[in-house]
Amino acid sequence: MCSARRFASASSPGYWIPGNVLRVTSSLDPPGRVLIPKDRIAARVRELGERIKLDYEGRSLVLLVVLKGSFVFASDLAREIDLPLSVEFLGVQSYGDSTDSSGVVRITLDLGRSIEGEDVLIVEDIVDTGLTSRYILDQITARKARTVKLCSLLHKPARTVAPVQIDYLGFTVEDVFIVGYGLDVGQRYRNLPDLHVLE
Numbered sequence: 001m002c003s004a005r006r007f008a009s010a011s012s013p014g015y016w017i018p019g020n021v022l023r024v025t026s027s028l029d030p031p032g033r034v035l036i037p038k039d040r041i042a043a044r045v046r047e048l049g050e051r052i053k054l055d056y057e058g059r060s061l062v063l064l065v066v067l068k069g070s071f072v073f074a075s076d077l078a079r080e081i082d083l084p085l086s087v088e089f090l091g092v093q094s095y096g097d098s099t100d101s102s103g104v105v106r107i108t109l110d111l112g113r114s115i116e117g118e119d120v121l122i123v124e125d126i127v128d129t130g131l132t133s134r135y136i137l138d139q140i141t142a143r144k145a146r147t148v149k150l151c152s153l154l155h156k157p158a159r160t161v162a163p164v165q166i167d168y169l170g171f172t173v174e175d176v177f178i179v180g181y182g183l184d185v186g187q188r189y190r191n192l193p194d195l196h197v198l199e
């Protein structure tokens with residue numbers, strides 16, 4: 001039997017084994033219970049892709065991937081949308097501590113080209129207070145896209161500060177902090193295949 005005791009801190013997650021220090025720095029070290037398993041996510045992503053395909057039939061689409069949180073969701077979603085599409089990335093960072101957003105948003109990576117006159121679908125990981133999505137919607141609308149819609153994997157309605165219309169939604173969740181499938185806490189856990197509650 002391994003007598004490893006779990007310890008974790010922001011700077012040194014890992015395991016302590018008496019007489020030895022084994023640092024398990026993998027972010028696959030599960031943070032808490034699975035909220036939504038990968039099979040359910042995949043099924044929902046497939047449904048969203050089919051609906052998007054039907055709604056945009058005959059048009060081409062710009063998938064605007066909001067970094068970093070939506071990179072996993074967007075890469076799965078893109079492969080479920082059977083339409084001509086291009087992918088653009090927008091990097092944003094909302095100021096605040098690791099589990100709370102302040103609503104003050106900074107663009108860390110801007111679009112590489114004009115989206116004027118195009119049908120743009122913004123892909124978000126989660127709409128929490130809604131402040132980040134509100135800011136991005138305003139930015140993209142100001143750049144004269146032909147249409148702008150929002151797709152989000154998750155929505156936490158209990159936390160709404162700025163209401164936004166989510167045109168395509170994966171799952172509604174309770175007021176818990178979620179990691180995995182692209183979502184992080186302090187940049188960790190993005191590579192977990194399932195969505196977990198941080199406990």
Ligand code: IMP
Pocket residue numbers: 069094101103125126127128129130131132133176177178179183184185
């Ligand atoms: P907002 O509060 O809707 O502006 O959300 C801002 C950002 O906070 C989201 O895009 C996520 O990156 C992050 N965020 C909010 N809730 C969670 C969560 O439960 N897990 C991980 N990140 C979150």
Ligand code: MG
Pocket residue numbers: 069183184
């Ligand atoms: Mg984040």
